[in-house]
Amino acid sequence: MSHKVIIPIGPYHPLQEEPEFFRLYVEGERVVDIDIVIGYNHRGIEELSEHKHFDQVAFLVERICGICSTSHPFAYVNAMEDLAKIEVPERALYIRTIIAEMERIHSHLLWLGLAGHFIGYNTVWMWAWRYREPILDCFEMICGNRNHYAMMKIGGVRRDIEEQHISFLKKTLDEIAKAVDMFKGAIMDDPVIKARLKGIGVLTKKQAIEWSVVGPTARASGVNIDVRRDDPYGAYDRVSWNVIVEKDGDIFAKTKVRILELYESISIIRQCLDKLPKGEIEAVVKEIPSGEGIGRVEAPRGECFHYVRSDGTNRPIRHKVRAPSYMNVASNKVSAVGGTISDAAITLAAVDPCYCCTERVAVIDKSTDKKIMNGWQLIELSQKKTEIIKKIFSKNK
Amino acid sequence: MDFKLKALTKSLWVFHAACSPCNNCDIEILDLLTPRHDVERFGIVLVGSIRHADVLLVTGVPNYKTKERLKKLYSQTPQPCLVVAVGNCACGRIMFRESYNSPCNVDEIVPVSLYIPGCPPKPEAIIDGVVKLISKLKTKC
Numbered sequence: 001m002s003h004k005v006i007i008p009i010g011p012y013h014p015l016q017e018e019p020e021f022f023r024l025y026v027e028g029e030r031v032v033d034i035d036i037v038i039g040y041n042h043r044g045i046e047e048l049s050e051h052k053h054f055d056q057v058a059f060l061v062e063r064i065c066g067i068c069s070t071s072h073p074f075a076y077v078n079a080m081e082d083l084a085k086i087e088v089p090e091r092a093l094y095i096r097t098i099i100a101e102m103e104r105i106h107s108h109l110l111w112l113g114l115a116g117h118f119i120g121y122n123t124v125w126m127w128a129w130r131y132r133e134p135i136l137d138c139f140e141m142i143c144g145n146r147n148h149y150a151m152m153k154i155g156g157v158r159r160d161i162e163e164q165h166i167s168f169l170k171k172t173l174d175e176i177a178k179a180v181d182m183f184k185g186a187i188m189d190d191p192v193i194k195a196r197l198k199g200i201g202v203l204t205k206k207q208a209i210e211w212s213v214v215g216p217t218a219r220a221s222g223v224n225i226d227v228r229r230d231d232p233y234g235a236y237d238r239v240s241w242n243v244i245v246e247k248d249g250d251i252f253a254k255t256k257v258r259i260l261e262l263y264e265s266i267s268i269i270r271q272c273l274d275k276l277p278k279g280e281i282e283a284v285v286k287e288i289p290s291g292e293g294i295g296r297v298e299a300p301r302g303e304c305f306h307y308v309r310s311d312g313t314n315r316p317i318r319h320k321v322r323a324p325s326y327m328n329v330a331s332n333k334v335s336a337v338g339g340t341i342s343d344a345a346i347t348l349a350a351v352d353p354c355y356c357c358t359e360r361v362a363v364i365d366k367s368t369d370k371k372i373m374n375g376w377q378l379i380e381l382s383q384k385k386t387e388i389i390k391k392i393f394s395k396n397k
Numbered sequence: 398m399d400f401k402l403k404a405l406t407k408s409l410w411v412f413h414a415a416c417s418p419c420n421n422c423d424i425e426i427l428d429l430l431t432p433r434h435d436v437e438r439f440g441i442v443l444v445g446s447i448r449h450a451d452v453l454l455v456t457g458v459p460n461y462k463t464k465e466r467l468k469k470l471y472s473q474t475p476q477p478c479l480v481v482a483v484g485n486c487a488c489g490r491i492m493f494r495e496s497y498n499s500p501c502n503v504d505e506i507v508p509v510s511l512y513i514p515g516c517p518p519k520p521e522a523i524i525d526g527v528v529k530l531i532s533k534l535k536t537k538c
Contacts, residue, residue, distance in 0.1 A: 040462050041417040044496040060492055066421025129431035147421045147517055
């Protein structure tokens with residue numbers, strides 16, 4: 001009889017931000033099955049939203065996730081503008097795009113740092129988070145808060161980007177572009193990182209489509225989707241940029257997609273700052289008619305979808321939210337199974353799950369159903385593997 | 398007891414329990430460890446197990462699932478232990494007060510020694526809070 005072990009990861013995981021619980025079933029070192037338990041982060045946002053008026057909901061949906069705190073309100077205001085057929089001023093569209101792309105830069109750098117930590121490269125973690133700080137400074141300058149920007153408003157944006165902010169923003173972008181160059185060199189050319197990430201946690205194109213993954217996870221598997229291009233919102237159809245697609249579907253491809261997307265984001269912000277038209281930043285919205293509307297936004301993790309139905313009063317009677325991690329986390333069921341436990345931590349983290357929503361994993365012995373490892377030990381195991389590979393590489397030299 | 402409290406004023410080991418937060422406070426806490434703020438200078442370290450910790454850091458609004466987990470975590474903490482509530486959610490549930498999945502405040506589950514409000518509190522505010530906590534401990538022992 002085979003000897004199966006269950007390893008629990010989570011819910012109180014020391015690093016990831018959202019709570020979710022993974023139960024890895026292992027035989028020896030192989031992961032044979034995985035259970036994903038979520039719900040540790042359920043706060044009843046959809047129901048709460050039905051008790052708030054339309055203007056308040058923007059603040060509520062902002063607090064679904066701290067990292068995508070522009071994507072959710074952005075999708076929500078898109079849905080409301082679809083519902084009420086509101087024409088948004090040009091300047092507001094550009095400002096929204098700038099904020100959304102700044103968020104993508106900070107989110108991708110954050111992921112890069114955490115991924116570095118998971119494979120034992122704490123230097124990458126410290127670097128990435130160090131270079132993320134200037135972006136947060138820009139946010140603080142524009143919106144007054146480092147996170148939770150409160151920029152989105154039905155019909156426009158709440159605050160303007162002023163003339164004196166633009167030069168600081170451009171200077172920061174130059175700094176970040178240099179840092180991304182460094183990351184690209186340090187990560188893409190490092191033989192140890194390559195050995196550690198190439199061919200690990202593969203999600204083929206067919207599997208990616210079957211499991212309906214979205215965002216960088218799908219693009220790394222060769223699925224060419226991006227809401228920004230397929231269904232343009234904001235000012236994305238007014239600037240030129242590329243959708244980054246990789247074929248391999250492994251973690252290295254996912255890392256590559258995210259690093260290259262940083263360049264695209266920087267270029268989009270620069271173009272928007274140059275083209276920023278003068279004028280109003282919000283349209284006057286007097287009344288929300290009855291009807292329904294949908295809003296889609298490409299969040300840093302993939303497509304974020306909001307549906308709002310109104311019956312003509314001042315509150316939504318139904319508000320449905322689908323976050324990208326909901327689709328991506330499930331794909332771990334194929335990408336982590338078949339790999340080794342030491343690769344599990346990075347494979348589970350590679351989809352960039354919003355752990356505030358998903359923070360738990362465990363490894364369990366399948367014959368005895370005993371928990372033998374927690375998330376922290378799993379990360380240690382992953383870091384040890386990198387050390388071993390490092391030693392092998394230095395011997396070969 | 399006094400001796401143990403005195404030991405707590407030297408180097409705080411922190412365990413971070415996220416009770417259905419929105420991630421932001423959690424990111425700001427991790428941010429404290431990275432080069433700009435680097436609280437490891439003061440001996441503050443994030444640890445992987447509650448049994449090694451002096452401080453239980455709570456973020457977010459506890460829901461029915463995390464409420465039990467938080468109780469369990471607190472009972473496993475070596476005493477004396479300080480509980481720090483970071484963010485508006487942990488301090489008073491703000492807009493999630495009316496939610497069907499939000500049974501109570503953090504301080505109704507575990508005794509809280511320090512509240513740091515803010516959405517999310519700035520890293521400077523968190524450091525300031527911890528400094529105040531340590532100076533208060535010093536007056537006690």
